[in-house]
Amino acid sequence: MDVKFLWGNSNYQFVFSESVGNSGGILCVWEANVFHKDFVSVSDNFIALYGTWIPTKSKVLMIVIYAPQSPALKRVLWDYISSLISRWNGETVIMGDFNEVRSVDERLGSTFNHSSARVFNNFISSSGLVEVKMEGYSFTWSLSSGKKMSKLDRFLVSEGILLLFPSITAICLDRHLSDHRPIILNEIRTDYGPVPFRTYHSWFLIAGFDTMVENAWNSFSHSDSNSLIRFKKKLQDLKKIIRTWIKDKKSHHNGVLNTIKEDLIRIDKNLDSGVCSDETLSNRRDLMHRLHVLKQLEVNDFAQKAKIKWAVEGDENTKFFHGIINKRRSQLSIRGVFVDGDWRTDPEEVKEVFKEHFATRFKQPVHDRLKLNISFPNRLSNGQVEDLDRCVSRDEIRAAVWDCGENKSPGPDGYTFEFFRRYWNFIGPDFAKSHKDSFAGGIHYHFAPYHLYFFLCAFKKDNKPK
Known part of the structure; x- marks a missing residue:
């Protein structure tokens, strides 16, 4: 009882x-x-x-x-x-x-x-x-x-x-x-809204993706006077088009997968009953190859999400990658926050608390900053000062850019280095104009993803790689 x-x-x-x-x-x-x-x-x-x-x-x-x-x-x-x-x-x-x-x-x-x-x-x-x-x-x-x-x-x-x-x-x-x-x-399944945009390398292997990106980029027309604002809006609009295009392709991809599996089941049943021919075996090999290619695209996405190279692991087990992703999601996800001693889990409240926290941290100080008016016993030598003040050469910038892996995306825009390397021929000129206007118009530079700045410096004026 x-x-x-x-x-x-x-x-x-x-x-x-x-x-x-x-x-x-x-x-x-x-x-x-x-x-x-x-x-x-x-x-x-x-x-x-x-x-x-x-x-x-x-x-x-x-x-x-x-x-x-x-x-x-x-x-x-x-x-x-x-x-x-x-x-x-x-x-x-x-x-x-x-x-x-x-x-x-x-x-x-x-x-x-x-x-x-x-x-x-x-x-x-x-x-x-x-x-x-x-x-x-x-x-x-x-x-x-x-x-x-x-x-x-x-x-x-x-x-x-x-x-x-x-x-x-x-x-x-x-x-x-x-x-x-x-x-x-x-x-607890918490919905904080749409997931951030992320570029996956498997998209580059889908037929028509390159043409879609180029046509979409050239179709944008914004009337903003500053090129940097126009460039930012182009990147934002491109995300929406890519999301819709990829969603349609994934739907088609799943339909093709199901069709291949059904055809394989039908062929295996015929083989099991003794109905066998060279044409049937050849058809089965082709279906297996297509199934492997489609599955490999999924595995590459899982490997990128888990930040583990498939070539290193040497395993096509998607369950393994799912485990890594779910483990990280469980450890890094935010389920709630304390508000005045109370534990709150409502997504809107949690987002508002985080917004207020960072707004407070980064707002303009209301008092004068601390100033030190003393002589420091340990000072940099003249050679060290010159080394810190010297201009960074194009070769150093180019080496830094090309040493970055294809998964690197230092900016918050979701576009990887591989994306800009691939489509720089028609994206580069727009960014070159925006870089020029960002200082002439007094616009804050943080609108542009700063890894694009490295790309601009790594190329000649004619936008061709050195």
Whole structure:
């Protein structure tokens, strides 16, 4: 009846480990139509639930931990948990009070044990686990006086969990009487609006892309008097056209993929029934080749998103790249922000808080800046001063530009170096005019992506590469 009161309905199952001395026990409760238990292992310091996550039909091992205080006993526990994970053919979620921190930043007011933290980190990495980024408060345990605080509670998951739940996040909530803050693991899909524009190298391989970019660029006509403003608007308008064009091509691409797969299934059924001819085998080889080419474009996009070179990995497994992308997305995404001590997750509120923060940081100072009126004992030599003041040569700029990889995009516009190298013949003259007007008209230079400035300096006046 106590568990039913806690859970709120009768559609549940539970298992528990009794308390030992002053150490509290462990209670695991789950919804019967969400998780199906196959079997369970109960110990003084953990409960291991083996079962199936019903919505995705995935095998998941849930381990709830209440680790001991002794470093020696914790090492034994880590080794045993590692053995459970190694023998399990499925995904893993570990949660609870680990009574251990991973770095010195996770302790405040108490001694940090380097040896125990190193053993704990080795357990996490060797078991193939990653920690779910925790939002909200930094520490999960503290004394009532607040003089000592630590991050003892956390969620550790296998990388496959990030594939099943890409938007997974952990939140540390408010505490009242307890010395531990409750933590919750859930999946939050936050929509902050359209995703930023990014150029992918696979687009250059699509038939008609080059012609589309050139025709679109030459079709723009803006009446602004300053060339820099016109150039900026051209880049913005080009993004819209590329987005629409790529969306249509991807739709066609998916249709072709499905058609090829259906044709392959039909041919394989005929081959399985004994219907075989040279024409059928030749047709199958052609379909396999087309399927490989189309799949390779997808793999290249995944590799670029994950910032990992496919040639280095030597693997066409898109699941691997999906895992890298989802892992980074989970670790870097912003789920919420504190506003006057309250945790807010509404996208509009979060964006407004960030806008106000950076507006405050970059606004004009209301007071005079600090001035130092002293003589410094260590000064630069005349040779060092001349080296800093000298003009940068075209050869140095050209070398810097061509040393940049094709994935580099130092500007916020989303266009890569490879894009401007490819289409500089008709983009370059417009930027040359905008560069001239940016100073003549007193316009702020930050409108233009500054990697274009390097390109301008790397080319002759006739816009041909040196």
